[in-house]
Amino acid sequence: DTGVSQDPRHKITKRGQNVTFRCDPISEHNRLYWYRQTLGQGPEFLTYFQNEAQLEKSRLLSDRFSAERPKGSFSTLEIQRTEQGDSAMYLCASRDQLRTYFGPGTRLLVL
Amino acid sequence: GQQLNQSPQSMFIQEGEDVSMNCTSSSIFNTWLWYKQEPGEGPVLLIALYKAGELTSNGRLTAQFGITRKDSFLNISASIPSDVGIYFCAGQTGTASKLTFGTGTRLQVTL
Numbered sequence: 001d002t003g004v005s006q007d008p009r010h011k012i013t014k015r016g017q018n019v020t021f022r023c024d025p026i027s028e029h030n031r032l033y034w035y036r037q038t039l040g041q042g043p044e045f046l047t048y049f050q051n052e053a054q055l056e057k058s059r060l061l062s063d064r065f066s067a068e069r070p071k072g073s074f075s076t077l078e079i080q081r082t083e084q085g086d087s088a089m090y091l092c093a094s095r096d097q098l099r100t101y102f103g104p105g106t107r108l109l110v111l
Numbered sequence: 112g113q114q115l116n117q118s119p120q121s122m123f124i125q126e127g128e129d130v131s132m133n134c135t136s137s138s139i140f141n142t143w144l145w146y147k148q149e150p151g152e153g154p155v156l157l158i159a160l161y162k163a164g165e166l167t168s169n170g171r172l173t174a175q176f177g178i179t180r181k182d183s184f185l186n187i188s189a190s191i192p193s194d195v196g197i198y199f200c201a202g203q204t205g206t207a208s209k210l211t212f213g214t215g216t217r218l219q220v221t222l
Contacts, residue, residue: 004153042213044114091153
């Protein structure tokens with residue numbers, strides 16, 4: 001399978017804990033995106049990388065969120081001191097010249 | 112965050128019927144995309160539109176990029192049970208090529 005992959009697919013954590021998600025984009029894509037999707041809504045943009053450089057961050061990305069793409073390949077999204085409002089599906093996407101392709105998402109539940 | 116206006120919100124149709132849904136925005140986009148999402152999965156790209164007025168087909172799916180660049184519609188002909196899911200429009204703009212999604216149309220197909 002050469003699509004976008006994400007790990008884990010599901011995560012349940014207690015409020016206050018830190019969580020980290022991983023995304024492996026399609027190998028030749030140099031653009032990588034993180035989106036968040038809450039129940040009943042469409043995905044919302046969080047942040048964007050071109051190679052290893054993080055070029056844009058949404059206001060949705062609070063100080064507790066940090067994303068990295070150290071070698072311009074896979075990316076991680078960390079949420080520190082999780083809150084119940086962080087419960088959502090976190091989607092990673094990568095892009096070729098024309099189109100954006102999404103991974104299966106990591107569903108986070110904060111208890 | 113901003114979400115595009117998508118209608119209808121949900122549709123219940125019989126197998127074999129045609130379906131039409133649309134998406135409007137107060138902003139101009141230079142690309143419109145239509146995605147389908149099934150429970151627990153990420154959005155899957157169905158059709159991409161790159162020029163105002165463009166009409167594009169993908170099998171039983173037909174989509175158009177509105178002349179004003181502020182709207183798009185998607186038609187599904189002769190629906191089948193596997194068409195069930197949530198359909199999202201997305202507008203793309205800017206150097207980051209980030210996507211702004213609609214609120215989704217939930218499609219149910221009955222036999």
